[in-house]
Amino acid sequence: MEELMEILREIDDSIDYEKETALIDSQLLDSFGVITLVAELEENFDITIEAAEMVPENFNSAEAIWKMIQRLQEN
Amino acid sequence: MAYNASLYIFIFLPICLAVYQMTPEKHRWKVLLGFSWLFFYMISGKLIVYLLGTTLLTHYIGIWLTWLKTREQMEIGNADRMQKKEIKKKYQKKRRAVLFLGVLILLSVLACLKYYNFFVHNTEMILDRFSLAFPLETRQVMMPIGISFYTLQAIAYMADVYWGKIQAEENPGRMALFLGFFPQIMEGPICRYSDTAESLYQGKSLRYENISDGYVRIFWGLFKKKIVADRLAAPVGVIFGHYTQYHGAVVAAAAVAYTVQLYMEFSGCMDIVIGSGKLFGISLPENFRQPFCARNASEFWRRWHITLGTWFKTYIFYPVSVSGPVKRWNQYGRKHAGKYVTNLVTSALALFPVWLCNGLWHGAKWSYIFYGMYYFTLILLGTAVKPVRERILQACHIREDAPYWRVLQIGKTWVIIFTGELFFRADGFRAGLHMFRSIFRGFDIRQFWDGTLLGFGMGRADLIAVAAGCIVVAVVGSVSERKGNVIGRLGKVRTPLRWCAYYALILAVFLFAAYGDGYQAVDLIYAGF
Structure with missing residues (x-):
């Protein structure tokens, strides 16, 4: 989880990722931020993120992102 | 119909x-x-x-x-x-x-x-x-x-x-x-x-609340369409139709007028559409959210024709950005070109088809393709200069949320929007280029208020009606921006105030709409797309 937090802070360090639960819905993370994040996640966690995963529910909070990573690592 | x-x-x-x-x-x-x-x-x-x-x-x-x-x-x-x-x-x-x-x-x-x-x-x-x-x-x-x-x-x-x-x-x-x-x-x-x-x-x-909320929304749409958009159709048609005869402030005013006409028309139509759904208790998604409050081109498209933007993002931008070739580029780029260049190229690869399709979706014309490429370039440029921009702001001690900075950014976005709509409305790309260049020929700012703009099929009374309509829409938009959808919540305010608003809206539509001699029924612009 700490590795994920570091990646997120590198993309935008002005967001409180521990509390924020509407990263996409509140447009704190825009679509460019999302594709940068996806590239980082694939590289750092050895996962493949398909288009079907690109939904706000998977990216709205650090916890949701972490759950997606774990789910994709299990597959 | x-x-x-x-x-x-x-x-x-x-x-x-x-x-x-x-x-x-x-x-x-x-x-x-x-x-x-x-x-x-x-x-x-x-x-x-x-x-x-x-x-x-x-x-x-x-x-x-x-x-x-x-x-x-x-x-x-x-x-x-x-x-x-x-x-x-x-x-x-x-x-x-x-x-x-x-x-x-x-x-x-x-x-x-x-x-x-x-x-x-x-x-x-x-x-x-x-x-x-x-x-x-x-x-x-x-x-x-x-x-x-x-x-x-x-x-x-x-x-x-x-x-x-x-x-x-x-x-x-x-x-x-x-x-x-x-x-x-x-x-x-x-x-x-x-x-x-x-x-x-x-x-x-059917429920009373849905019927009243639905018809209020429908009348709000008619207000925008009939009072503002339909009046602007005449001068916009004259200037864009005979663009070679005009230059300077007249062409600039035509670009602004068309943008306002398009917004009032399309968002007004969406009000009627969403209101119609509401009558049956069906919630349709919003398509506009105060687009003229946007601080950059990217934000403008998150507020203007929202469902089209969301469609392109969901079904083109994201699938392209996680497609095989883009991923392969990402892996290669991170090793050889650095993160900044890699992310920028990735954004360009995903963004290009979005804006090409956006232009083509509006119609088979080079001016629409140019319109798409215009926003592609601006949005990509915004991403490219982001790190430099942030450093400059920091060095100059400018806060992003400072009111004066916000006003400046909104002003800049308006210029971007008006220029884009000029090309969008022009009769072909060459006509658009001609009109854009002609703005800088003999530009005299006094033409905005010395009466030059009257006489393109719009009299003084029409101008006052349009200005008043725009002010009402701007005030409602401004309050909605801060406190949520005003028109949608009208049904919840106290009865006397609510009925006062209902009567004012209905009377305004019946008394000040562009009906009668000298006005022509104006087709819905987006129905043509």
């Missing part, structure tokens, strides 16, 4: 509401379907076969994808880990082929109807340079209403079933209602199945 026509608001809608309410709950969706087809037939006649064809195809592809998924799960049942992987891969391939087939057929129909003449004309021009003849000729093509809108809805539905986000609809009639629901068939909003299907089929009984 346009949405702003009396026939629609005072006859079609009330009859539909009455029949809907008299029908048993479980059959009400069939009433909506019947009236939707009637609405479509009244406008496009026999071309309804295109809608029916799209409906059957979309339904069939959905069922096919589900059948493949079921087969996959059955085969996976007793398989070991390695076999499971193989089975998944095999069925993934099959489902992808089915989705591809469905999308290809839909896009082919759209291309034949919408882009055939554009293709023939441009190919002829190219071959002509080499003294070669092209065997095909341009021809008169009749397009059914809303094809650009319902085609996108159908593609979104197929992709959502493919991704497993929704279950396929088994009833073709229900599918027909989802694609052809009459309030949204002509101009959108582009709905996703997961957002609207349930409420479409529910058959909720």
